[in-house]
Every structure is written in C-alpha cells, then in structure tokens.
Amino acid sequence: MRYSYYPGCTLKTSAAVLEESALNAAKALGIELVEQEEWQCCGAVFPLATDEIASFLSSVRSLDAARSAGEKLVTICAACHHVIKRANHVIQSDGEVRDKVNNYLELDNYYSGQGEAIHYLEMLRDDLGFDKLAEQVKEPLTGRKIAAYYGCLLLRPAKVMQFDDAEDPSIMEDYLSALGATPVEYPYRTECCGVYLSVNNEEIAAGMVKKIINSARRSGAEAIVNACPLCHYNLLELQDKTPQGEPVLPVYYFTELLEEALGVKREVEEKTR
C-alpha cells in the first residue's frame, strides 16, 4: 500500500512524536507513506467565511499532486485532515470557487475534486482493515483501559467528513480493541476541548478540558488518546495535576500505542519544553 502523505507544520515541530510514531508504525505494517515534495501549511482552521478563497490553495495543491500521483492523500493531524477534506468538498460542490482556484493555480489539469483525502485511522480501518491490523499485533495492550478522545475535527460536519457516526462514533474504540486494549467509552469523548480558546481564553478551555478528563476518569480510563496536536496540548496542559506535578490522566497520541502494540516502540527522548 502506497500513499501520498501530507504532514503539516505541527508534525514537523512540536508534535514530532505524532509523525515519528505514525511513520514508524506504518513501516512496520508495510505501508508506504511518501511525503509530498511540496506542501504548505493548510491554514490550521477551515475558512468558514465563504469569501476566503485563498485559504483553499494549499489544500488543492496537495490534493492535485496526490491525484496526479494516482494516490490517496493521507494526513495524521486531525486539523490538517479536516481542512483538506472540507476544501475538497467545496471544490466538488461550488463551481465558482472551483473556477477561481483553478484559474489562480494554473495546474496542468483542471482540478474538480477528484483527489481523495483520508485520515491515517481511515487508512487502517478501510484499506488495511482492523482485523488485519490485529493479526500484526505482537505485544497486545491487554488489560489497558484506554479512553479515545475524538474531539470535533475528525467528526464534524458529519456530512462532509464522513469519518464515522458523529454522535456515536466507534472507529477509535475499534482501533484500540484491535491493539488488544480495553476501550473505555465515556460521555464526553466527542465534546470540544476548547481548541484555540486556550490562546487567549485559557480558563474557558480549562473548564472544557476538566469535563472531558473527569468523564474519562470516572469511566475507569487509565489514559486518553487523541489525534490532534492542539487537543493534545489542551488535554495535557490544562488538566489538573497531581501534587507531584504529573497529569492526573496521561495523554498519548493514538499512534504511540500502535508502535507499542506492533513491538516497534522507539526510545523517545524526553521532549524539552
């Protein structure tokens, strides 16, 4: 299996662990993720204002390059995936935007949304198959009670993202089961963590994080996994700490557990912050 891979800015910087673990695990699974030669920041948030057309250019460049290579475009960061998938939907459904973007980009071939953007988890579920994934697990995470945190960007808007049932998703729990862990379902797994409110409204974001963390802990989770660097930061930094200064609930990227279960965990240097 070979894919075009779009990393995004944060996976090359503060969320390097997410990229490294995902690529390492993909290699162990025999999946080739080929980083695109030229990619630019997706813009981090999808432009909700209908007149912000320039924000689509980066996504369309990457989608078109993947289309030309005859490959699906895989992202690991939930935010990049959200932006690129929605941009593709706008190109497919809005002729005016489509023409403007094409006129500006002067691509070799007119781009009308033929590319396919998928998230790493969808690649594992739909292309590899969680049953096949389970067969490759060497060190099952038996007995580990893990809470999956979905957040917003992978699920909503449901009609466009088509990732899973937005009100009652199961892909991450199924993934955890394939790794041998015991997934913990809890009420707040699809609630917003506060996203960018933590930039200048930290207290509000901290209140949202508290509800999520408490909900997961009450349901018996011993750790929480996610797929988004900003969720990761909010869940980790804004949650309550133990008297020793440790987070009350450890937070991991979903790919860190994958490496572990596949038996290819690397020695990760302590991040210096």
Add this chain to the structure above:
Amino acid sequence: MKVTIESLRSDILKDIADISGENVAECYQCGKCTAACPVNQAMDILPHQVLRLLQLGLVDEVMNSKTIWICASCFTCAGRCPRDVDLANVMEAVRVLLLRERGASRIKAEDMPEILRKGMPEQGIVSGFRKYAK
C-alpha cells in the same frame, strides 16, 4: 432595543448573510443549538439568541457580545439543528466583519513568545491568529 425597518434592511445584515452563506430566517428558535453548545455557560448571549437578534436586525447586540469570541467553531450546533442553520458560519461572519472593518484584533504578535513558551503547538498559534486577528 428597537426594531426598525432600517435595521432590518441594513447592509451589515446582508454582509453577514453573504459571508456566512446562511439564512438566519430559517431558524425557528427551538434552542437545540444552545443545548448542544459546550461553551454556552461562558456566553453573554446564547447561540439561539444570536439568531433571534439577527432576525430582528439587532446587529449591534451581536457584534458587541462576548459570545462571538467564545464560540469555538466546534460545529456541534450545526449538526443538531433541525433547520440546517450552520451557526458556526454565522459566528464567523460576524467576527470576520469586526476584524476586517473595525480592526478588532484580539491577539498581538508580542504576546506570542509567552504563549509559545508554555508549549502551545504551532497549530494553536496559527488558529489563534486566523480567528482573532486580521
């Protein structure tokens, strides 16, 4: 608050409709958006009230609210609305108008070293600038 013919025909209402792509008249005030909103407790005007005010042409109340800056664009409201109104788009249109036309930027580049020092990922910084500054 006074509803007038002029306020109902204001250019700014038209701008909000154009930029958001949403028709606020579709809303029938069921309140599902407010029930769904994870930050409603921090808001001074509730999500469904934002739509009611705009239906009445009371744009200033919305523009001067805290609510539009507290909305996290989590898209929960839109998913639950029985009338297919995407409130996240409406909130964005109001913010965008304030940022573009009234220079209402909420964050400054000078504040960033401190925020970065805390370990805020690049994605957060870019999102913050996209949402709170022009």
